[in-house]
Amino acid sequence: MIRNVDAVTATIERGAATAPVASHEQPRPPTAARNHKGGFFRSSNGKKVVMAVTGAVMVLYLIAHMAGNLKIFFGAADFNEYAAFLREIGHPLVPHRTVLTLVEVVLSVSVVLHMWSAVSLARRAAKARPVKYAARPKSQASGYAVKTMRYGGVIILLFIIWHLLDLTFAAVNPAGPNGEPYQRMVEGFAPGRWPVTLFYVVALLLVGLHLRHGLWSAFQTLGLAGGRRERPVKLAAAGLSALLVLGFLSVPLSITIGLVK
Amino acid sequence: MTHTVGEPIRDTKTPEGPIEERWSKRRFSAKLVNPANKRKLHVIVVGTGLAGGSAAATLGELGYKVTSFCYQDSPRRAHSIAAQGGINAAKNYRGDGDSIYRLFYDTVKGGDFRARESNVYRLAEVSVNIIDQAVAQGVPFAREYGGLLDTRSFGGAQVSRTFYARGQTGQQLLLGAYQALERQIAAGTVTMHARHEMLDLIVSDGRARGVVVRDMVTGEIETHLADAVVLATGGYGNVFFLSTNAKGCNTTAIWRAHQRGAYFGNPCYTQIHPTCIPVSGEYQSKLTLMSESLRNDGRVWVPVKAGDTREPGDIPEAERDYYLERIYPAFGNLVPRDIASRAAKNVCDEGRGVGPGGLGVYLDFADAIARLGRDAVEKKYGNLFEMYERITGEDPYSRPMRIYPAVHYTMGGLWVDYDLQSTIPGLFVVGEANFSDHGANRLGASALMQGLADGYFVLPTTLGDYLAGGPYGEVDQEAVAEAENGVRNKIQKLLSVNGTRTADSYHRELGKLMWDYCGMERTEESLRKALARIPELRAEFWQNVKVSGQAEELNQALERAGRVADFFDLAELMCIDALHRSESCGGHFRAESQDADGEALRDDEDFAYVAAWEYRPEGGPVLHREDLKYEYVKMTQRSYK
């Protein structure tokens, strides 16, 4: 069967008639979406998937990171041994520090992609609402966490930079680059350095909020939430976020109040 | 003399022979258009409701070049969307004795023997395909646990043949048609013009060849020409100002077609729906319907005593009058709409009405809640209860609803033959805009059926037969110029009056007058009063209306004024029709013609005809009668006792 697909022209087709036409057809936005080869990463959904997957990678890392941190409660020897082990995973099958480097690369790429997707979605959002509301929009949805995502994300990034300088490269750590990991921790969170500890606490709370929305959001974005799963997924997201925050906070706070010396 | 009588008119398109073979015969005899020629044939469809949307989509799918118009910002918003209850179909899925013949029979009887048998039979026949079509399109009808479609019995039917999608059947069916239409728009077969209002019809060499429309955003007047024009512009219930129609519903398109030569069939047949939310104040802009399905479980009552102002909960059983159950024991609360409406009016006239102004009766769910449980009632009617609560601020779970009749549907419309073609060749009229299938009263869940039957199944066949004779050549330029100038002049005239009253205030006054004098109950006296007053009011309107703004912009005041101007003319014709039909039938109740029980008394001897009115600028309209013959359904007095 022949489909009538005459191109839409600026004049109105008028059957067999020839009378003058008062036409002012607006040029239509392109409707050829079906042939639109924008590519996955350029679509808003694709960017969200990138955000969800990279977020998930970082959450998995955080779980392992927290479990490692808790070793501090077993004493300096255990903790330092664990830190050394991290560099030797897979050794001697693979050279020294291979796995750790891989992890670092994956994490760095994740952070960059996560930020790229956030920035590009934020820019898209700004373009989608060029004129703002005069009345301050009142949020109708529950959930404070949602509102912290963008500025919270920036603060978390700053925190990570500080955190790396402090405990990984020890550039700003009192124990210095040559200090044992345990020593860096204890000296880094010593009571006298309470502003640092406070910064950690604030940043970790933000991480918690970020995860609370982010975790559920990732499930939603990947199409894994919804329907009967909505509540359990939300609860699990909140639970895991709380667990991570508590786990991470326990270490610096214990040091600051002198439980760990 | 309000009118003159002309030659009788006849439907020449219905094939002879047994009624069940007529539509097949017509389908076979209808000429076909070669697929390659279809895209050279251009059809204009005005209106995108169930009838117009389905027609444009189907014609586009068939390969015709279609241009479609609607006054809303999207075709999805046409007022079919508001239909709540359901759609009838003679599927007999329940095995409860339904059949095409029974649906046909019920519809003819329900229409009080004022509809054309052949048309109604075809409607019943096609009803079956509509459900199949809708399901295939993804319309999410209510289903049972077995996965099959659920049905319910509806407004006056004793079989369960009404398919529904909660209280939003019209919405779901319209979205089905809308999606089909959008698919054709994407395919390029249909060109859609939203926010365009048809203001005149172009007739050239005796054929309908196009429309003059106003772009409601820019105010530009445009002419679109074609080989045929389809009007699917809905009913004219807004002549009463307050009705369940959408605010924008108007008569302009069909009225202009009428002025151009299309006869107007049975303009006085108006349906008053019994279950609407009562008026709350002077500022009221429209009335909201509560689905008739509520009458399946709700019980209608008023206090026995006149002037009883106690809270409903304080009135004991013995002092309540469940008047429908009392007067009509066989049908009880499920009597047809016209009967339920008039009964409500009667009890209110006796001073037993409830709520503001005593214009309301109770629809009580206490028994249903006790019997089925609140959850079951909520499942069935939850959205309707919510809607009621939102509008009135009262909770229908704990306090009976207040309801009152309101204008809901107009059975009258442009006269069409079996092919849905008006008296202007090339002008086809579908859906509520035509007069065809409902006679003097429409049964519940039949409007959706008719709209879709016309659009999906009937028109594509019969219009093809007309188009097979095309293309119809050049259009007379003078006819185009005359129509365009007429439209421009009228707009200028409206803008230049610069008086002291708004169009809405005139509309409100006209509506009140029509409701009082040509509403639920009409008398010769009331109609003559209306006929005396309407011309005065119209004259005043043209001298004193105030329309702000310009012609070349989005101007809602201008849009309204133009519509009100046409309502005046239509109102007059409605009253003339109501006056000449001195019998009562269906929705048309003449107080002079009632039986001992106060029921509508038909006069089949003198009035078993369709009144098709021809427009005359001077000297009143001309009546052409189309005699109605009942070969299959014996004419009886309706009785729902």
Added chain:
Amino acid sequence: MNLTLKVWRQDGPSDQGRMVTYEVKDVSPDMSFLEMLDVLNERLILEGGDPVAFDHDCREGICGMCGMVINGVAHGEQRATTTCQLHMRHFKDGDTVTIEPWRAAPFPVVKDLVVDRSAFDRIIQAGGFISVPAGSAPDAHAIPVKKDDADSAFDAATCIGCGACVAACPNGSASLFTAAKITHLGLLPQGQPERDKRAKAMVDQMDLEGFGGCTNTGECTAVCPKGIPLSTIAQMNRDYLKSK
């Protein structure tokens, strides 16, 4: 009651627009919000002014034509309600009410509170349908549909296309609208053959129109007059991923 209205007035798409203050007196609590505006407009017309243009039609909450942001909330603060069904009993004497149009780049203002939502139609055009010509459909009972699926499809299908989701979304995303249709058709057996294609085409069209991306804030579902659930967006995401 008496109210102060701050209304967005804009002569046309290219006009800058501004907020204009009006006082309205003797507003009845039983009036609908639009009836209150009708009263204001009647007065403006008689004073020779320009009445406030706003879209509306059915005035019973189903056509989806009306919509304004009232005090910063799409359709006003009453939940699950269109502007036409919002009644003045939810306001207090002396209140100041701010009224603005939907704000989104793909919904350009036509005049005052009227916006152009044709982007929604184009999203449907991209694939929001099941392709079936009239006259050839199999019997309606040929394919049973699980009641749960039919009910969920219906819930998604109740979308009225008003655009409140876009207006409320901090990102100006049309995800809820698009997802509602994808979910409705995707849950039914009849919608399966075109399911993947539909999800991809509709999401791509949504992007092309310039709507923002979804960040799962939930503002859309909170203001949706029909309460379309956020789970539809999960469904859309799933279908979109599968289509890749």
